[in-house]
Each structure stands twice: as C-alpha cells, then as structure tokens.
Amino acid sequence: MAAYADWHWRGRRFGIDPRCLADPAAGRPAVLGAWAHVCASPDPAAQVLFDSTEVQQARRDALAWWFARLGDDLVCLSTLSLDASYYGGAITVARSPDAFADDPFARIFGGTVERTDAFARVLPPPGPVLERYSGAPWPAGSFAPA
Amino acid sequence: MPHSSLTPGKRFPDLDLPDHEGRPRRLADLPGGDPLVLCFSRGWWCPKEQRFLRALVELQDEFEVAYARIVVVSVDEPGVQAAFRAGLGARFLFLSDAERRWLGPLELEETTDTTHAPYQPYVFTLRPDLTIHAAYAGYWSFGRPTLEELRMDMRAISRDIRPDWEL
Numbered sequence: 001m002a003a004y005a006d007w008h009w010r011g012r013r014f015g016i017d018p019r020c021l022a023d024p025a026a027g028r029p030a031v032l033g034a035w036a037h038v039c040a041s042p043d044p045a046a047q048v049l050f051d052s053t054e055v056q057q058a059r060r061d062a063l064a065w066w067f068a069r070l071g072d073d074l075v076c077l078s079t080l081s082l083d084a085s086y087y088g089g090a091i092t093v094a095r096s097p098d099a100f101a102d103d104p105f106a107r108i109f110g111g112t113v114e115r116t117d118a119f120a121r122v123l124p125p126p127g128p129v130l131e132r133y134s135g136a137p138w139p140a141g142s143f144a145p146a
Numbered sequence: 147m148p149h150s151s152l153t154p155g156k157r158f159p160d161l162d163l164p165d166h167e168g169r170p171r172r173l174a175d176l177p178g179g180d181p182l183v184l185c186f187s188r189g190w191w192c193p194k195e196q197r198f199l200r201a202l203v204e205l206q207d208e209f210e211v212a213y214a215r216i217v218v219v220s221v222d223e224p225g226v227q228a229a230f231r232a233g234l235g236a237r238f239l240f241l242s243d244a245e246r247r248w249l250g251p252l253e254l255e256e257t258t259d260t261t262h263a264p265y266q267p268y269v270f271t272l273r274p275d276l277t278i279h280a281a282y283a284g285y286w287s288f289g290r291p292t293l294e295e296l297r298m299d300m301r302a303i304s305r306d307i308r309p310d311w312e313l
Contacts, residue, residue, distance in 0.1 A: 063237035144179025
C-alpha cells in the first residue's frame with residue numbers, strides 16, 4: 001500500500017472491500033502465505049461498467065459456484081472498483097492457487113498469481129444480492145445505518 | 147406450533163449454524179442491513195421442498211438487484227445442501243442443522259416425520275435486526291407464502307428501513 005504514497009509510482013488505483021485488507025489492530029489478522037489471483041490490467045483503458053452483463057454474470061457465478069469451488073481455501077474476494085460506476089477487475093485470495101484457472105472474473109481481465117501476506121479472511125456474502133451498495137466494490141458495503 | 151416467541155414483532159434467535167460449505171455462520175451477520183427471507187425446509191428429499199425452493203430460485207433474480215436476502219435452514223448435512231443448492235441453481239445461503247441443535251429450542255420439529263426428524267416447513271420474513279415481520283406455516287403447502295406475498299413483505303420492510311424510499 002505504501003506504493004500509493006510514492007508519486008513516482010506508475011499504476012492504477014483500485015477500490016477494494018476494506019474487510020479483505022489485513023489489519024490485526026482491527027481484528028483482521030493476515031492469512032500468511034496466501035495466493036492472490038489478480039484479474040486486472042495495468043492498461044488504463046481496461047475498464048467496464050459494473051452494470052455490464054459480463055460483470056453481472058461473473059458475480060452470479062461467484063455466488064453460484066466459485067466460492068464453493070474454493071471451499072476452505074478461500075481467504076477473500078473483492079471486485080476492484082475504479083469509481084462508483086466502473087469495474088477494473090477482481091481479486092480472489094486463497095490458501096492454494098489450484099482453482100484459479102476456473103476464476104469467473106478472469107473472463108473479463110486475465111489473472112496473474114501472486115504470493116501475499118496482505119489479506120484477511122472474509123466469509124462469502126450470503127447472496128443473492130449482486131448490486132453494489134452506494135458504489136462500493138462488491139460484495140462490500142451496506143445500507144445499514146453506521 | 148413454533149415457539150411462542152416466533153411471532154411478528156419479536157426478535158428471531160441469532161442462530162449459529164454452519165453454511166452449506168461448512169463455514170460457521172451467525173444469522174445476525176447475514177442480513178447486512180437488508181430484509182431477509184428465512185425458510186425452514188424439511189430437506190432435499192421432500193418433493194414439496196423441491197417445489198418451493200425452485201420457486202425461491204425464481205425469486206432470486208429479483209432479489210439480486212433489490213437488496214434482499216434469502217437463507218434456507220434444513221437438517222441436511224452441508225455437503226448434501228451444497229449439492230442440492232447447485233442442482234437448484236440457487237445463489238443464496240443454506241444453513242445446516244444436521245445436529246438438530248435449534249430444532250427443539252425453536253419448537254419447529256415436524257413430529258409426523260419420524261424418519262428424518264426434520265424442521266416443519268416455516269417461512270419468516272425478517273427485518274435486518276431479525277425482528278419478525280411475518281410468519282407462514284408451511285406444513286400444508288398452501289400455507290406457504292406465495293412469491294407475491296414475499297415481494298409484498300420485502301416491500302413493506304424496505305419501505306420502513308430505507309429513509310430515501312421516496313426521494
């Protein structure tokens with residue numbers, strides 16, 4: 001995350017479900033030695049609307065079978081938002097990379113696999129809600145009063 | 147008859163059960179600020195349950211864009227629920243009470259089925275804080291809520307909890 005503070009850093013900023021980011025002080029311990037499947041591109045043109053059918057269907061697939069496919073290996077999943085409207089990718093974190101070839105989000109932007117200690121365990125959303133909460137990256141957020 | 151506390155206006159107990167993947171869950175964590183349909187189901191073997199759950203699958207296409215959630219509780223093992231859920235094409239959560247820990251406290255035993263000792267079919271519509279909006283006894287199939295009744299319950303709850311219902 002420090003890279004974001006370096007103005008020489010060239011990359012893209014994505015919004016992510018904040019529950020996924022490890023923060024032991026907040027009760028979110030890191031899952032060490034996990035694997036991240038980052039389905040995103042450094043190309044600034046790589047963006048599609050969250051409301052597009054391919055992004056909707058990838059979210060449906062996540063609820064229908066992707067979380068189940070990962071089983072106990074799942075650490076967390078978040079889509080990556082560029083702003084309130086645009087999807088820039090998704091990240092799935094798991095204890096093993098074995099299932100990443102089936103990642104439904106890789107249909108939109110191809111995935112790369114990275115080793116990581118930066119993420120915490122987040123249970124899958126109960127479903128079937130696909131819509132986002134005030135532009136938050138799915139499945140983050142809620143309309144419940146703070 | 148279910149426990150006397152399972153009536154509209156009362157708070158539903160915060161069930162602690164594994165989901166269809168065996169992950170521990172608490173009912174209070176599931177609404178996430180949205181209204182919830184909580185469906186107690188006999189199990190995968192019952193044709194009436196298969197029919198009703200296919201109807202809920204039909205409804206999920208509306209729920210996915212309407213900020214409302216569905217949870218099904220049965221005595222099936224998680225692995226059985228996962229297979230049943232996949233076969234239905236459901237994208238909502240199942241909770242497994244294979245150990246029948248909540249069956250007695252909720253007084254929802256279906257005493258006429260001594261083979262499976264399941265839940266009697268019951269559907270509750272809940273506010274996000276688990277307050278019961280409506281309860282439907284489904285032992286007889288026509289006692290179950292129609293999809294239209296579930297829509298109306300979701301509308302009533304949503305209208306009440308969304309401060310911007312009328313912009």
